[in-house]
Amino acid sequence: MHACGLIVEYNPFHNGHKYHLDTAKKVTKADCIIAVMSGNFLQRGEPAIIDKFHRTKMAIKQGADIVVELPFVYTVQNSDLFARGAILTLGTLGVSSICFGSENGNIKSFTDAYETFQDNDELFRVTLKKELANGLAFPEASKRAYQAIGLTTGGLDLSKPNNILGFSYIKNIAQLSPTILPVTIQRIKNDYHETSIRNDIASATSIRKEIFSHHSLTSKALTALPQTSEAELNSYKEKSSYWHEWEDYFPYLHYRVLTMGIEELKQIHGVDEGIEYRILATANDATSFSDWMGRLKSKRYTWTRLQRMFVHILTNTKKAEVSSIIQQPSLPYIRLLGMTKTGQSYLNKQKKEMAVPIISGMKKSNNPFYSIERRATNAYYSILPPQSRLSFVHQEVTPPFIHFK
Amino acid sequence: MHACGLIVEYNPFHNGHKYHLDTAKKVTKADCIIAVMSGNFLQRGEPAIIDKFHRTKMAIKQGADIVVELPFVYTVQNSDLFARGAILTLGTLGVSSICFGSENGNIKSFTDAYETFQDNDELFRVTLKKELANGLAFPEASKRAYQAIGLTTGGLDLSKPNNILGFSYIKNIAQLSPTILPVTIQRIKNDYHETSIRNDIASATSIRKEIFSHHSLTSKALTALPQTSEAELNSYKEKSSYWHEWEDYFPYLHYRVLTMGIEELKQIHGVDEGIEYRILATANDATSFSDWMGRLKSKRYTWTRLQRMFVHILTNTKKAEVSSIIQQPSLPYIRLLGMTKTGQSYLNKQKKEMAVPIISGMKKSNNPFYSIERRATNAYYSILPPQSRLSFVHQEVTPPFIHFK
Structure with a gap:
């Protein structure tokens, strides 16, 4: 059996994701599609609109054979660390290929770019360091560093968000699992940052914007969503009364910061370069x-960076614990969230060769991976009423979702 | 000018407090009554029903000439540390006498008891330590230690809560300010722990119970309260929409604990003897x-001790910061909350002789006293809507309440 890996957030699963999934299957001729998905918090530092368990069901019902969770510690990170966690996961699961969407759509431009990058490694690093020291935010500084080594003209445009992510996948595949074949599909009809829905394929950002501004699944939002996504979004809201967004967490985040000292704040992952003084001020x-973000945003501190930092404050994630585990050469476990019959057969064969256990429920453990996940879960559900909260947290110890098509 | 000190919480100010205040003035023939009052959290580990600023107005309008704040770090503590902070404060302000209510009402029984205590210091400590090691809670263990040195039979009954507090005042006066004359008045008509209102003098506990169970100032509650207390309670609720009680803080406390690790919990003041495992479990x-308290309560961990511990978790008060300042021989400042014209004259004369500054608004400072107060203030108001919250926090930097009768 031959598996293709996808790296996803599904926030929520939409028609573009369906297109990506089906095309990946067709192009790679895979028997099994494995999605490694962000958990309850996302790469750009936001709570997921509905929890990972309900997002897993969307994906499995729409054709993914296996959904596993990207550990929190890799998720709310820059594209390089996010990619590292995803490639470690998919490598462990033995995928033959990884298929990602990009603005570019041409895999050769990615691998060529990686060669250029390797040849100019030193110049890239020096330039990046210099531009960061000049007060530029990371995305702008790395853009200039890519420019310096000739990577923004000609081949791959590394100012586009999905090209950047794709390039991070390529780098990490080369370094961690060089036998995996990288494949890319051109994204169609919309930009990542597009904020309004114009047709049946729209960005997740624009879909969430539509949902949150109307507090409902408008007919416009539904144009861009498969029916199973509509069902899961409705089911989650019925049970929890929430579609999660940052504003829901403001009272907790605010309380937390207002009872912290500067030294404590400095220990939090992502609180760097003196931002702790601005946060307290x-x-x-x-x-x-949004008022707080407006007060903090600057050329140096991008919206995404501030959001990630706030996720780490909310979840009480410390620099020391992150740095102690993020560069480890393997994962302590693979967390299975859902599978089909096909996925089950694949895992049954594969797990004999795996050095890392597949787990389906989170046990108690002193391993920092587990305690970070526990805190992230607790922070995510903290806004729910105490009575219903418990049944959501309980999903952490229940078996994965299994779908027999 | 001659001042008499009172040690109070006024939660809320009621007819019994009025009686205490008037009688203290009459008995000690003081020109000026100085109340040192708990701030927004109380000795027994509870949020005050309304904030210290509104409670100050109640007291000043009812005859206190000066209200100063007992620092948080001394307030949410056992009776000995609570008394230490209060006597340090009143000693600094140069009071000639201190007048407290007790079940006993006979000052000689207190001073005799202190002599006995001094003579049997060692036996007391050994017994206390042994009983604590046997798993008894502090109140029961200290009762047995007093028994061992003969202090529960005959003279002073040290199983009564106000006798215990009074005895702590006597001990601290002897040790810190031996020139202060201690005076006691017998409490009338009610027990400290009385939970229902039976006449116009009722305990603060019974008054709060009446108010919280009806969510209003019932005619029964009003029988026990001066008209100014009614006015301040109503005014506070109109502005904030709250009369504060523990249940209001549960979501924040719960969120906080659920995102803490065991090592972090252990650093919190009052989290001792393995209770951290029970808290997380x-x-x-x-x-x-109340559900949580029920799960935690045991012979060793009394309700009060658990409540104090939860205040310290909520306000993020660490063992290290408390122990570094609690045994200091003097206070860094006296925080003035309100005064009358008489109080103002007294302070104008007195402050020339004081080594410690009187402050009326909290400045920014790295002094741990200030940062602990800041966090306690922020935790107390965290339940308020963000817009109105700000005006309440702002009271921290505004001048004291001055009442020109």
Whole structure:
């Protein structure tokens, strides 16, 4: 059996994701599609609109054979660390290929770019360091470093978000699992940052914007979503009364920061370069999440970077624990969230060769991976009423979703 | 000018407090009554029903000439440390006498008891240590230690809560400010622990119970309260929409504990003797504050001790910071909350002789006293809507309440 890996967030699963999944299957001729998915918090530092368990069902019902969770510690990170966690996961699961969407759609431009990057490694690093020291934010600084080594003109445009992510996949595949074949599909009809829905394939950002601004699944939003996504979104909201967004967490985040000292704040992952002083100086006057973000945003601190930092404050994730585990050469476990009959057969064969256990429920453990996941889960559900909260947290110890088509 | 000190919480100010205040003035013939009052959290580990600023107004309008704040670090503590902070404060302000209510009402029984205590210091300590090691809670263990040195039979009954507090005042006066004259008045008509209102003098506990169970100032509650207390309670609720009680803080406390690790929990003041394991083991299932308390309460961990511990978790108060300042021989400042014209004259004369500054608004400072107060203030108001919250926090930097009768 031959598996193809996808690296996804499905926030929520939409028609574009369906297209990606079906095309990946067709192009790679895979018997089994494995999606490694962000958990309850996302790469750009946001709570997921509905929890990972309900997002897993969307994906499995739409054709993914296996959904596993990308550990929190790799998820809410820059594209390189996000990619590292995803490639470690898919490598462990023995996929033959990985298929990602990009603005570019041409895999050769990615591998060529990687060769250029390797040849100019030193110049890239020096330039990046210099531009960061000049006060530029990471995305702008790395863009200039790519420019310096000739990687923004001609071949691959590394100012496009999905090209950047794709390039991170290529780098990590080369370094961690060079036998995996990288494949890319051109994204169709929409930009990643597109904020309005114009047709049946729309970005997840624009779909969430539509849902949150109307507090409902409008007919416009539904144009871009498969019916199973509609069902899961409705089912989750019925049970929890929430579609999660940052503003829901503001009272907790605010309380937390207002009872922290500067030294404590500095220990949190992502609180760097003196931002702790700005956070404390602006906290008292902040009246909402977006108000606070507005007070903090600057050329150096991008929206995404600030959001990630706030996720780490909310979940109490410390620099020391992250740095102790993020560069480890393997994962302590693979967390299975859902599978089909096909996925089950694949895992049954594969697991004999795996050095890492596949787990389906989170046990108690002193391993920092487990305790970070526990805190992230607890922070995510903290906004729910105490009575219903418990049944959601309980999903952490229940078996994975199995779908017999 | 001659001042008499009172040690109070005024939660809320009621007819019994008025009686205490008037009688203290009459008995000690003081020109000026100085109340040192708990701030927004109380000795027994509870949020105050309304904030310290509104409670100050109650007291000043009812005859106190000066209200100063007992620092948080001394307030949410056992009776000995609570008394230490209060006597340090009143000693600094140069009071000639201190007048407290007791079940006993006979000052000689207190001073005699202190002599006995001094003579049997060693036996007391050994017994206390042994009984604590046997798993008894502090109140029961210290009762047995007093028994061992003969202090529960005959003279002073040290099983009564106000006798215990009074005895702590006597001990601390002897050790810190031996020139202060201690005076006691017998409490009338009610027990400290009385939970229902039977006449116009009722305990603060019974008054709060009446208010919280009806969510209003019932005519029964009003029988026990001066009109100014009614006015301040109503005014506070109109502005904030709250009369504070523990259940209001449950979501924040719960979120906080659920995102903490065991090592972090152990650093919190009052989290001792392995209770951290029980806290984490019970946290997930707890659905309300009282539910959680029920799961934690045992012979060793009394209700009060658990409540104090939860205040320290909520306010993020660490063992290290408390122990570094609690035994200091003097206070860094006296925080003035309110005064009358008489109080103002007294302070104008007194402050020339004081080594410690009187402050009326909290500045920014790295002094741990200030940062602990800041966090306690922020935790107390964290339940308020973000817009109105700000005006309440702002009271921290505004001048004291001055009442020109």
